[in-house]
Amino acid sequence: MKIYSNGVVANEDVSLDLKKGEIHALLGENGAGKSTLMKVLFGIESPDQGKILLKGQETAIKSPQDAIAKGIGMVHQHFMLVPSLSVAENIILGVAPVKGIFIDKKRAVQEARDIAEKYNFHIDVTARVEEIPVGVKQKVEILKALYRGAEILILDEPTAVLTPQETGELFVQLKKLKENGHTVIFISHKLDEIKEICDRATIMRNGRSMGTYQVAGMSTDEMSRLMVGREVVLKFEKKPAERRQTLMQVRDLTVHNSQGVLKVDHLSFDVKGGEILGIAGVEGNGQSELVEVMTGLNQNYQGTVRVANTDIRKKSIKEIRNRSLAHIPEDRMKSGCAGTLNILENLFSNQYERKEFSGRMFLKSREMQKKAKEWIAQYRVKCSSYKQKVGMLSGGNIQKVIVAREFSTNPSIIIANQPTRGIDVGASELIRRRLLEFRDAGCAVILISADLNEVLSLSDRLAVMYKGQFAGIFTDAEQVAEDLLGQYMLGIKKDEKLEGAIYESCETL
Ligand SMILES: Nc1ncnc2c1ncn2[C@@H]1O[C@H](COP(=O)(O)OP(=O)(O)OP(=O)(O)O)[C@@H](O)[C@H]1O
Ligand SMILES: [Mg+2]
Incomplete structure (x- = not known):
């Protein structure tokens, strides 16, 4: 049992048993208490009731250091790396080979390389963490735990930030770890992954455990029913798109990152009202840089970007937002919200100037409270109140x-970068439906997602981004086979003369 100081009962009478050499899934809706249970096992939170037995012995796990000493490693849902340090330094941090009082950098690099090689992770250990994409950060987190000798490895949504290829690589590694007698606790909202890799699954609902099941004997439908307590529709019908006027226009866009590396390479495309343009691709192929320009976060680019007929060069983020552009950012902890503010403040952080909510002298707090309550209910945000x-x-x-x-915000353009990352099946369904509703109401939607099922089922046109260009564009996304898409994503296939196709494909449809 775990009750947080604000009275939230996050774990209530939960039982979980792990066998040596198994991959054990922990399943449950957002807020079901999965991370809390793992924090208890890793010594971050102390339980209010109940006991933990390790190899038959009752034990208390007092701190993360204590957990590590007992052979438990954890990769958290949100990154815990030090951005200004290198990959190697992050991996060995705390257990570093020291030379006098300094970290022995040369040996650190060598040891980090060795561990990366041993587990077959292809990463540059000398790169600084702040400069690497999220997918690589995840690998660093896993290596860090392995370096500390974890026998039981807790992975809290490790694949949420990985591409299908990276997930595949990770699974090969996890299977090897399992064969070597390691035990893995695997948290994920992607039920197919659980089917693929896990032996048993424990399901949590509202802080309680709903039982442990053999994964082999269970369908994904059954899993979601146990988690949510009702039937979840995992497939939905969609009407053909009705394209309207162009709302987003990108011409000859070229972007270099802060190290001068070319990230977006003479890219041109249009997005019309009433359509969803999906962008698939292996992380790091320019998707983030493209979004940064379209949303005004980066002003340093060549080419033109027009949002609702206005050239956004030298326009501030606020001015662009005022052109009815909504943005769901990729890294929710970094640029998505303010953790120290309450829900209501976060909900209104970008709309204090809207007429409905600002009175003559002060914000209409009644209105805001009413809306906040409505949205919390609509999006099923699990919380005690908007405060x-x-x-x-x-x-x-x-x-x-x-x-x-x-x-x-009543948007006419939505840039949704990994909108359902880390979101449970029920709420993902809701968000996808909303994206389609916005499309049907004439909104231009740009959907960037590492979830191939998501881009394939939602996109009206689907572009695959590779090395800063579109390697392929599909106008019949639902018909595209995943492995064909994979070939474009990895640069094995590339269509020539796409420049024309990306405009024409929308003109002629
Ligand atoms: N530090 C905290 N203080 C107070 N309440 C908390 C804290 N951390 C989590 N909670 C609450 O405990 C409950 C369980 O949260 P937890 O993070 O364990 O959920 P989860 O199952 O991991 O969900 P998700 O799938 O969204 O990651 C939630 O209602 C959450 O608001
Ligand atoms: Mg969690």
């Missing part, structure tokens, strides 16, 4: 607050 600090919500619920805020 709760966002930093104390579960990972998926933080994302829901951001989505609620962005969707409530």
